[in-house]
Amino acid sequence: MKLTLRVWRQPSPQVKGKMANYHLTDVSEDMSFLEMLDVLNEQLILDGEDPIAFDHDCREGICGSCGLMINGIAHGPEQTTTCQLHMRSFSDGDTIDIEPWRSGGFPVVKDLVVDRSAFDRIISAGGFISAPTGTAPDAHANPVPKVDADAAFDAATCIGCGACVAACPNGSAMLFTAAKVTHLGLLPQGQPERDSRVVKMVAQQDAEDFGGCTNIGECSAVCPKGISMETISRLNHDLLGALRANAVPTS
Amino acid sequence: MATVTTQQAGQSAGANPGPKRQPNTGRFGSSVFKKAVMAVTGIIFVLYLIAHMVGNLKAFAGAETFNSYSEFLRELGEPILPRLTVLTIIRIVLLVAVAAHIWAAFSLWKQAKRARPIAYQTKKRVQQSYASRTMRWGGVILILFIIWHILDLTLGAVNPAGRDSLPYGRLVEGFQNPVVTIWYAVALIALGMHIRHGVWSATQTLGHSNKRRERALNVFATAFAVVLIGGYLLIPFSVLFGIID
Ligand code: HEM
Numbered sequence: 001m002k003l004t005l006r007v008w009r010q011p012s013p014q015v016k017g018k019m020a021n022y023h024l025t026d027v028s029e030d031m032s033f034l035e036m037l038d039v040l041n042e043q044l045i046l047d048g049e050d051p052i053a054f055d056h057d058c059r060e061g062i063c064g065s066c067g068l069m070i071n072g073i074a075h076g077p078e079q080t081t082t083c084q085l086h087m088r089s090f091s092d093g094d095t096i097d098i099e100p101w102r103s104g105g106f107p108v109v110k111d112l113v114v115d116r117s118a119f120d121r122i123i124s125a126g127g128f129i130s131a132p133t134g135t136a137p138d139a140h141a142n143p144v145p146k147v148d149a150d151a152a153f154d155a156a157t158c159i160g161c162g163a164c165v166a167a168c169p170n171g172s173a174m175l176f177t178a179a180k181v182t183h184l185g186l187l188p189q190g191q192p193e194r195d196s197r198v199v200k201m202v203a204q205q206d207a208e209d210f211g212g213c214t215n216i217g218e219c220s221a222v223c224p225k226g227i228s229m230e231t232i233s234r235l236n237h238d239l240l241g242a243l244r245a246n247a248v249p250t251s
Numbered sequence: 252m253a254t255v256t257t258q259q260a261g262q263s264a265g266a267n268p269g270p271k272r273q274p275n276t277g278r279f280g281s282s283v284f285k286k287a288v289m290a291v292t293g294i295i296f297v298l299y300l301i302a303h304m305v306g307n308l309k310a311f312a313g314a315e316t317f318n319s320y321s322e323f324l325r326e327l328g329e330p331i332l333p334r335l336t337v338l339t340i341i342r343i344v345l346l347v348a349v350a351a352h353i354w355a356a357f358s359l360w361k362q363a364k365r366a367r368p369i370a371y372q373t374k375k376r377v378q379q380s381y382a383s384r385t386m387r388w389g390g391v392i393l394i395l396f397i398i399w400h401i402l403d404l405t406l407g408a409v410n411p412a413g414r415d416s417l418p419y420g421r422l423v424e425g426f427q428n429p430v431v432t433i434w435y436a437v438a439l440i441a442l443g444m445h446i447r448h449g450v451w452s453a454t455q456t457l458g459h460s461n462k463r464r465e466r467a468l469n470v471f472a473t474a475f476a477v478v479l480i481g482g483y484l485l486i487p488f489s490v491l492f493g494i495i496d
Pocket residue numbers: 300303307321322324338342397400401404405418422435439442483484486487
C-alpha cells in the first residue's frame with residue numbers, strides 16, 4: 001500500500017523541530033510499524049538524507065522503548081506497543097502523523113526519541129525493596145493471598161513505556177508511578193518501605209515536570225499492558241495513609 | 252524496563268540531566284495532597300448542594316412557605332444561638348472550602364501546563380468524557396455563576412425585584428425572564444458535569460475506587476448529577492412556564 005507520513009523532525013534538543021512529509025509505496029500490511037519506518041529510513045539513507053531517529057529495542061512488546069504518538073494516539077490505533085502494531089491496521093492512501101511523546105518530563109533527544117530517564121529517577125526514589133541478599137528464602141515463608149498476588153502481578157506488567165504520560169491531557173505519570181507503587185505495596189516484602197515509598201515516588205514525579213492526575217482515564221485506555229485505574233486509587237490510598245501516619249521519608 | 256540514555260559525541264548526557272526542582276516530600280507539597288483538598292472540599296459542596304436543592308423545592312409550596320423557610324435558615328439554632336449564627340458558620344465553611352478548592356485547582360493547572368510544554372500537532376481522544384475535560388474552565392464558569400447567583404437571589408442586587416424584596420418575589424421576577432432562566436440552566440448543566448466527574452474523581456483520589464466498583468461508581472455519579480440538577484432546574488422552568496407565580 002501507499003502511505004504519506006508526516007514525521008516530527010528535530011535534529012537536537014536545542015533546535016526547533018517541525019513536521020516533514022514522506023511518501024512510501026509498496027508497504028506490506030504484514031510489516032510492523034517499526035519495519036515500515038526501517039524501510040523509510042533505508043530510502044532516506046539511499047537519498048543521502050538523515051534517517052529518522054526512533055527508539056526501539058526488543059520489538060516484541062516487552063521493553064517499552066518504542067513509544068510513538070501515531071495519528072494522535074499513543075502507540076497508534078491498537079492498544080499495544082508500536083513494535084506490535086502492524087500496517088494492516090491502516091489502509092492504502094492513509095496519511096499518518098508520527099510525533100514523539102510530549103511531556104515536560106520527557107525532553108526530545110532527536111526526532112522521535114525522547115529521554116525517559118525521569119522514570120528511572122522515579123524508580124530510584126522508592127520503587128524497590130531493601131532485602132538482605134544471601135540464599136533465597138523458603139518459598140513458603142511469606143504467604144501471599146491469591147487476589148493480592150494477582151493484582152500485584154498485573155501492576156508489575158508495566159513496561160515503563162510512557163504512553164500513559166503521552167496520552168494524559170495533564171501529562172501526568174500517575175499510572176506509571178501507581179503501577180510501581182502497587183506492585184510492591186501489595187506484597188509482604190514491600191511493607192517496611194510502603195509509606196516512605198509512595199511519598200518519595202510521588203514527590204519525584206511532581207519534580208520531574210509531570211502533571212497531576214485528574215482521573216480522566218486516557219492513560220489506562222492506551223496502556224499496552226492495560227494497567228488499571230485501580231492502581232491510581234491504591235496509590236492515593238497509600239499516600240493519604242502515609243500522610244496520616246506522618247511518615248517522614250528518611251534521607 | 253529499558254530507558255534511553257542516548258549519548259552522542261560532544262553531548263555529555265541525555266536531553267534530561269535531571270529534574271529542574273528538588274522533590275518536595277513535605278506534607279502539603281504533593282499533587283495528590285492537592286487533589287485530596289479538592290475531593291474533600293468537593294464533598295462539602297455536594298452536601299450543601301443537596302440541602303440547597305431540597306430547600307428550593309419549597310417554592311412549590313407557595314410564597315409564604317418559601318419566605319418563612321428563608322427566615323428559618325436565618326433563625327436556625329435560635330434560641331440557643333443568636334440569629335444568623337448557623338447560617339454564618341455555613342457561609343464561612345463554604346467560603347473557606349471554595350478558596351481551598353480554587354487554590355488546589357490553579358496549582359494543579361499550572362503543573363499540568365508545565366507538563367506539556369509543546370502541544371501535539373495531532374491528538375485524539377480515546378475515552379475521556381466531556382465532563383472530565385472541562386473541569387477547569389467549567390469550574391471558572393461555576394464560580395462566576397455563583398457570584399452572580401448570590402448577587403441575584405440572596406442580595407437582590409442584580410434582581411428585577413430589587414434589594415428590599417422577599418426571596419420568593421426575587422425568584423419569580425428573576426426567572427420570568429427567559430434569558431435569566433437559560434443562563435441558570437446552562438450554568439446548572441455545567442455544574443452537573445462538574446459533579447458527575449467530581450464524584451468519580453473524588454472517590455479515586457480518596458483511594459476508595461477499584462476495578463469492581465468502577466462501573467457502579469460511574470453510573471452512580473451520572474445518576475446523582477442528573478437527579479440533583481433536575482431538581483434545581485425544576486424551579487426556574489416552573490416559573491418560566493407559570494407553574495410557580
Ligand atoms: C436554579 C437553581 C437554584 C435556585 C432556584 C437557587 C435559589 C437560591 C435562593 C433563592 C437563594 C437565596 C436564599 C435566601 O435568601 O434565603 C440561594 C442562595 C445561594 N445559592 Fe442557590 N439556587 C440555585 C442553584 C444554586 C447552585 C447551583 C449553587 C452552587 C453551586 C447555589 C449556591 C448558592 C449559594 C452559595 C447561596 C448563598 C447562600 C448564602 O449566602 O446564604 N445555588 N439560592
